[in-house]
Amino acid sequence: MIMRESIVMKIHYGTALGAVFLVAIHIMMRMTMDFHDSLQYENVIANYEMIGYAILLELILILISVHGFNGLRVILLEMRQGQAYEKGVTYGCIAAMVVLVAYGSRTIIMTNMGMV
Amino acid sequence: MEKENKAKEGIKGWINPAKYGKFGIERFAWILMRITGLGLLAYFIGHIYETSSILDGPAAWESVLELTQTTEGHIFLSLVIGMCVFHTGNGIRLMLVQMGYGIGKPARPDYPYKPQSLNMKGKACIYATIGIAALAMWYGITVMFG
Numbered sequence: 001m002i003m004r005e006s007i008v009m010k011i012h013y014g015t016a017l018g019a020v021f022l023v024a025i026h027i028m029m030r031m032t033m034d035f036h037d038s039l040q041y042e043n044v045i046a047n048y049e050m051i052g053y054a055i056l057l058e059l060i061l062i063l064i065s066v067h068g069f070n071g072l073r074v075i076l077l078e079m080r081q082g083q084a085y086e087k088g089v090t091y092g093c094i095a096a097m098v099v100l101v102a103y104g105s106r107t108i109i110m111t112n113m114g115m116v
Numbered sequence: 117m118e119k120e121n122k123a124k125e126g127i128k129g130w131i132n133p134a135k136y137g138k139f140g141i142e143r144f145a146w147i148l149m150r151i152t153g154l155g156l157l158a159y160f161i162g163h164i165y166e167t168s169s170i171l172d173g174p175a176a177w178e179s180v181l182e183l184t185q186t187t188e189g190h191i192f193l194s195l196v197i198g199m200c201v202f203h204t205g206n207g208i209r210l211m212l213v214q215m216g217y218g219i220g221k222p223a224r225p226d227y228p229y230k231p232q233s234l235n236m237k238g239k240a241c242i243y244a245t246i247g248i249a250a251l252a253m254w255y256g257i258t259v260m261f262g
Contacts, residue, residue, distance in 0.1 A: 013211050020204055035259050039181055041174040048170070061164070068157040075150055079126045100164060107168045116171055 008070065015067040022060045029053070048111035061104040069097040142234055145242045149206050152199040159196050190260040198253040205245035213238070 029047065030038045037043060047053050073093040077086060110116065129135065136144055169180040183189055213219055213233070218241075220232030 016204075016207055016211075023200075035262075036185075041170070041177045044170060044177070064160055068153070068160055071153045072157060075154070100161060103168065104164045107164070107171060110171055116173065 012067060012070050012074075015063045015070075019060060019063040019067055022056055022063065025056060026060060045111065045116065048108065049114065051112065054108050054112040057108050058105060061108070062101055065097045065101050065104075069093040069100075140234070141239050141242050145206055145245075148202060149210075152203040155199050156196070156203060159199075190257065193260060194253045194256040197256040198249045201252040202245055202249040205248055206242065209238070209241045209245065 032038065033043070048057075070093065073089055076089045076093075125132070130147055130150070136147075166180050166183075169176045184193060218235070218237045220235050223232055
């Protein structure tokens with residue numbers, strides 16, 4: 001499947017704006033109490049067990065992974081070009097993105113469901 | 117042939133300090149955008165790995181958390197805040213530029229061929245973004261050390 005680069009860049013900008021908004025909420029959650037207290041095990045578990053917050057974390061995970069690995073792909077393609085190289089970089093970045101989303105989702109889902 | 121080789125500098129072209137004097141603050145913003153992007157991606161991967169320790173119970177969580185609860189850890193996190201703010205601010209500037217805002221009107225290319233897009237508005241935005249990133253780092257330090 002070939003996606004036009006203009007569409008990819010729209011996704012890049014869309015994920016960036018979405019991530020900025022959601023990360024701002026994520027950081028503000030740390031400000032609802034003392035910074036060090038907010039990182040205590042019980043408080044973090046309580047955060048994960050809120051379904052709304054778990055969805056927020058999942059969205060942040062997906063948006064930043066898509067944005068980050070597409071950014072890495074763009075940097076690597078700026079440095080060198082070639083059909084095989086470009087294909088390798090694109091599929092490599094997609095694979096890394098999928099692995100990271102899967103690994104992060106595992107933490108979010110297991111903690112949200114109380115499997116800790 | 118020589119021109120072709122110059123265009124293939126790759127990462128050497130990134131770190132060549134002579135380029136900054138030649139191309140100005142826009143070049144600096146370009147390289148900083150890439151460095152902060154790579155830094156934030158590395159931090160994000162580390163953050164996902166770090167938070168997964170919550171699955172191993174309170175002891176594992178506390179031991180990982182201790183890494184960031186040191187002076188070095190706080191300085192590292194304040195650097196992450198600075199990178200995040202610069203990357204966001206400069207990214208928004210680039211989005212606006214790509215939509216055609218702040219790049220000036222097309223004009224006849226006369227000597228010394230100054231591009232309309234590299235104007236004072238753009239430079240001011242870059243300096244402001246660097247300033248805001250520095251302020252955010254300072255605020256982060258006061259919260260973490262407070």
